[in-house]
Amino acid sequence: MLYDILIAPFADFGFMRRALVASLALAVGGSSIGVFLILRRMSLMGDALAHALLPGAAMGFLIGGLSLPAMSLGGFLAGVATALLSGIIARFSSMREDASFAAAYLTAMALGVLIVSLRGSAVDLMNILFGAILAVDDTALLLVLSTTTITLVGLAAIYRPLVVECFNPGFLAAMGVRGSVYHYLFLSLAVLNMVAGFQALGTLMALGLILLPAVASSFWAREVWSMTLIAAPMAFASAAVGLLVSFHAGLPSGPVIVLFASLFFLVSLLFGSRASVRARLARPVHLRG
Amino acid sequence: MNAALRLTDLTVSYDRHPAVHHVSAEIPAAEMTAIVGPNGAGKSTLLKALLGLAPRIEGRIECTAKRIAYLPQQAEIDRSFPISVLDTVLLGRWSRFGGFGAAKSADLHDAQHAIEAVGLSGFERRPIDTLSVGQFQRVLFARLLLQDADLVLLDEPFAAIDSKTVADLMAVIRRWQQEKRTVVAVLHDLDQVRRDFPNALLLARELVDVGPTARVLSSENLLRARAMAEAWDEHADACEAPMRLSA
Numbered sequence: 001m002l003y004d005i006l007i008a009p010f011a012d013f014g015f016m017r018r019a020l021v022a023s024l025a026l027a028v029g030g031s032s033i034g035v036f037l038i039l040r041r042m043s044l045m046g047d048a049l050a051h052a053l054l055p056g057a058a059m060g061f062l063i064g065g066l067s068l069p070a071m072s073l074g075g076f077l078a079g080v081a082t083a084l085l086s087g088i089i090a091r092f093s094s095m096r097e098d099a100s101f102a103a104a105y106l107t108a109m110a111l112g113v114l115i116v117s118l119r120g121s122a123v124d125l126m127n128i129l130f131g132a133i134l135a136v137d138d139t140a141l142l143l144v145l146s147t148t149t150i151t152l153v154g155l156a157a158i159y160r161p162l163v164v165e166c167f168n169p170g171f172l173a174a175m176g177v178r179g180s181v182y183h184y185l186f187l188s189l190a191v192l193n194m195v196a197g198f199q200a201l202g203t204l205m206a207l208g209l210i211l212l213p214a215v216a217s218s219f220w221a222r223e224v225w226s227m228t229l230i231a232a233p234m235a236f237a238s239a240a241v242g243l244l245v246s247f248h249a250g251l252p253s254g255p256v257i258v259l260f261a262s263l264f265f266l267v268s269l270l271f272g273s274r275a276s277v278r279a280r281l282a283r284p285v286h287l288r289g
Numbered sequence: 290m291n292a293a294l295r296l297t298d299l300t301v302s303y304d305r306h307p308a309v310h311h312v313s314a315e316i317p318a319a320e321m322t323a324i325v326g327p328n329g330a331g332k333s334t335l336l337k338a339l340l341g342l343a344p345r346i347e348g349r350i351e352c353t354a355k356r357i358a359y360l361p362q363q364a365e366i367d368r369s370f371p372i373s374v375l376d377t378v379l380l381g382r383w384s385r386f387g388g389f390g391a392a393k394s395a396d397l398h399d400a401q402h403a404i405e406a407v408g409l410s411g412f413e414r415r416p417i418d419t420l421s422v423g424q425f426q427r428v429l430f431a432r433l434l435l436q437d438a439d440l441v442l443l444d445e446p447f448a449a450i451d452s453k454t455v456a457d458l459m460a461v462i463r464r465w466q467q468e469k470r471t472v473v474a475v476l477h478d479l480d481q482v483r484r485d486f487p488n489a490l491l492l493a494r495e496l497v498d499v500g501p502t503a504r505v506l507s508s509e510n511l512l513r514a515r516a517m518a519e520a521w522d523e524h525a526d527a528c529e530a531p532m533r534l535s536a
Contacts, residue, residue: 039370039371157389158388160388160389161388163372164380164383166367166370167366167367167370167372168361168365168366168367168380169365170342170359170361170365170366171359171361171380171383173340173342174340174342174357174359175383175384177388218371221371222371222373222416223371223372223373223376223416224371224372227371
């Protein structure tokens with residue numbers, strides 16, 4: 001009985017196994033990116049960035065058809081270009097970076113939808129916007145696994161400067177370190193993860209597995225490294241449970257996975273050990289003196 | 290006089306508006322100097338220029354110090370960031386281990402010592418978002434201690450801090466002076482400057498006076514600084530003095 005519910009779908013179907021491995025990799029790499037997105041107060045900018053992948057992916061689609069490498073490369077280039085452009089616009093005008101991000105991503109979305117509609121059908125558009133984790137093939141799996149490897153090694157390498165850049169950028173500057181280098185290295189890693197996530201969850205929800213577990217973990221952990229250690233299993237659990245539920249109930253897997261991640265967020269918000277609703281409502285206990 | 294810092298005709302501007310205008314001054318080595326002046330007088334900008342963080346500088350800064358430590362205003366730090374007291378203090382050794390090296394046990398030992406010296410023993414593992422403003426200022430002072438610099442720049446070290454903490458941190462500053470380090474602090478409390486700082490630099494975008502505190506903080510000088518602050522014109526014409534445009 002339990003075997004039928006929990007194991008059989010993966011034992012019997014290759015696409016379910018591949019989806020599970022892909023979501024494990026996405027969970028491990030993406031959630032640590034998510035933690036830094038939150039700490040840099042960039043969660044909404046990250047979302048804008050994920051949308052901005054669309055015209056690049058669409059160009060890839062226009063040239064190579066529904067080929068993942070072409071669409072991924074296009075998406076990556078578009079994402080990095082958007083990040084750089086908004087950074088440059090913010091530096092050379094009085095526009096704030098979040099506003100320039102919003103302007104860039106709205107332009108990108110419109111452009112992307114237009115390009116896809118030039119050649120593709122509504123089904124193709126749905127695939128690009130919402131992803132198809134059950135259609136992950138070996139190429140896509142390799143892409144996701146390489147992304148995770150690059151992300152973990154990359155984050156480990158720039159960890160300390162990146163943390164100080166978030167926390168006290170002036171100190172880093174006074175030490176003679178160019179913080180913007182680490183900012184853009186981090187943004188490239190973030191775009192890489194969004195590209196990997198977009199095959200599974202689409203450009204609209206690629207950030208679901210990246211951000212939601214990271215936000216949830218901030219209600220439990222007190223340091224950056226422990227936040228990532230808590231976020232990754234939450235992300236993987238949402239993916240695994242989401243896959244099973246969507247399999248048994250015959251629902252689209254992307255939104256179900258993201259909804260389970262939202263559930264983790266909700267539970268953490270209510271019952272987490274710090275700054276949660278429970279912690280706020282708990283009767284204040286103080287020591288004797 | 291042995292000068293730690295020599296400014297020659299220094300102008301620092303943001304978006305063509307000068308924040309510091311044609312300032313020439315010398316700041317003595319191994320002594321305590323207070324920078325005072327009305328709001329918007331360019332005090333923080335002057336410190337940033339000394340650190341090389343100001344966007345646009347004309348004129349010259351000569352600095353004999355090898356290592357400079359800097360205390361920013363608290364507003365420039367994300368105090369909700371999840372990081373422990375010990376890690377924050379250890380950052381003071383950045384010049385030794387940089388972005389990638391490991392902290393040695395000597396560094397840890399020194400950090401422990403610095404935390405003790407600012408009266409925060411037992412707080413090592415506490416996340417900084419649980420500290421009061423005063424406690425957090427002690428943490429930043431511990432980080433300064435670890436930087437072991439010969440020039441220490443403090444930007445409003447005592448803003449919104451209770452008198453006990455001020456007294457404790459002043460003791461730390463006096464120890465620096467005894468160790469022949471140069472201390473330059475932006476301060477607002479003139480009584481405190483008169484009491485604790487032998488030298489002062491009065492700034493109102495332009496230099497009003499620099500030298501022994503008793504002379505610099507005379508009532509004529511203070512009146513003059515206030516009059517200059519009231520005369521600031523945001524739509525002034527380009528300055529007549531010879532311009533040397535350099536990035």
